[in-house]
Amino acid sequence: MSTQRKAVSLISGGFDSMLATKTIMEQGIHVEGINFFTGFCVEGHTHAIRKKDKEKPKRNNALWVAEQLGIKMHIVDVIEEYKDIVINPSHGYGQNLNPCLDCKGFMVKKALQWIQENDFDFIITGEVIGQRPMSQRKDTMPVIARESGAGDLLLRPLCAKNLPETLPEREGWVDRDKLHDFSGRSRKPQMALAAEFGIEEWAQPAGGCCFLTDAAYSKKLADMWQTRGEKRYELDDIMMLKVGRHVRPRPHFKLIIGREEGENNFMQGYRKQFVSLKTVSHAGPLALIDGDNMSDEDIQLAASIVARFSQGKAADEVELELRSKEGTSTTMKVAPMLADDMPEEWYL
16 A cells, blocks of 8 residues: 655635645645644734624634644744844845745745654655745745755645646655646636635635735834844734834834724733823823933923824813823823824824
């Protein structure tokens, strides 16, 4: 009897990795999923916080994909290791602060370590030639295979016919004729394949799952690094960049202003790490002050900005609570700042 071969599939939670995994499962290969948690994933954070996203499923899409496929999923925390990829990408950034080529190489390298430790045979990804401008080009795909160390143990089922044969194909573990030749950004071939498999629901058929591809998020991260004078971050830092309206009226401090009740509730958990402002006389947001050595003038300015985003923005005066990190508080009254007095460059 022939030995059943085993593969691990990099599952982001998106459409392509789901289809790539199913393609190999259909050939009788035992497949398990792996997902690397970097802290920058979109799913499972803002959708669970904001009412704006209330229609979106509150789920981890990688786990959901594994459930739909009926496979085991391994979630691996790589937050600390991944920092060097974000801070010092050898291949640089994409359009924003996305180190896509280094990122994919890093994840394939981690998957290679995993299959070696767990006696699996090869690696699957959902990559499609021409779908992403940085990491999914015909000239960069060999770079990922080479620099990760995976070589021809890396199989891309959705575009395999456009690439040289890999070891699983040469050895007959998988039938190359049953793999695909997808390319470009069109999702029509994927839609047709999903129909063949009887797959009727999927997550994010045409979007990234990483905040680093988002221009607004990248701007806030770059601002944080510039203010600190060095590229560094912790998990709390990158979580806070995902919520609130970020306003920097002065170089030495910025405000993180809740945009709705869900964000205000989430930000309550950070009040021991930041000085905070909350309107008392009118309904309004919770705001966290990120900065040190604040003068009385700075506090007055911050309070007037927060009042501007409250229901008292048209009032002559708004009362706010100023709360220290230690929990002591005082109240103050200010005139709300006029929208015209807030320059566009203050907004991050």
